[in-house]
Amino acid sequence: MLPPPPPPERPSASPAARTVVVAVGGNALLRGGERATVAEQFEAAARLAVPLAGLLGAGHRLLVTHGNGPQVGFIQRRSELVAPLAPELPALGLDMCVADSQGSLGYLLVSTLAGRLRAAGGPRPGVAGLLTHTVVDADDPAFARPTKPIGSVPGRGSAREPAPGGERLVPSPVPRAVLETEAVRALLAAGIAVVAGGGGGIPLVERPDGTYRGVEAVVDKDLTSALLADAVGADLLVITTGVDRVAVDFGRPGQRFLDRLDVAGARRLLAEGHFPEGSMGPKIRGALRFVTGAPGREALITSVAGLPAALAGRGGTRIRPGPAAAYAPGPPPAPAGRLP
């Protein structure tokens, strides 16, 4: 549970202030599915801004990260649909689509949070949206095995042969470093709320000469969120998803929701296949990476609707290290089955 510190004069002034990272799924802004209008997306972002502003009002430092799974698929489809009509317009690679999604989703999240803080009338930290780049390994095996669904219509396909309806699977390499880590740290230290790590970050690989190039991939935002949360020394990583709590045997007879998990238990359930890749798997792996990075950390998995209650200790699944945990900072581990 996150204890509310007394109202501060300045947002960063309270000794009880903690650094909180809240990861928001791309689906959270699309309640109406693919047909959600822009106005509905703003409404969803405005609802989310209420508990986020509450954290800032209580004096905590806040980093918001967000997904882009549906939106990056829409942007890519738009580019592909336009191509035969206007061949003079450049086709967009996935790195460019991720960058576009950071712009539009950053706009939604920053403008609604800034507006909520202004309307609340208390001490107002600034809110900054940061275009974020994530370095991945050029030889990550994910490039040969696409697992990340983008676009929102159920179905299965590959990046080259999309399934009917628009959803497709694309490579999702493990994030190794975020170029803007120092900037995020500096903004948080200055009491400014940050929106960063959007869509897992624009995926880059290093060229032999040390420069970067964008690649065809969508990095998992939960893993990037854990990496950033670790790097900025966060105390709490909140991962929002479509359910209020993590379940074992999800969607099967015997389904059981969990209030808390320790590291050993989470690892065992992950190994038993309760948390599939492309959904709960990266959230659990991100949470594990974060809580085992340093002592005193906690991860919380819950829904956007359940966020206010979960932050007050009345819901969600809490992941804590447990008595036998060993701490080892570093990038997120690869999922089972990947090369070391």
Ligand SMILES: NC(=O)OP(=O)(O)O
């Ligand atoms: N990039 C990413 O992981 O997005 P979602 O969380 O929306 O799938």
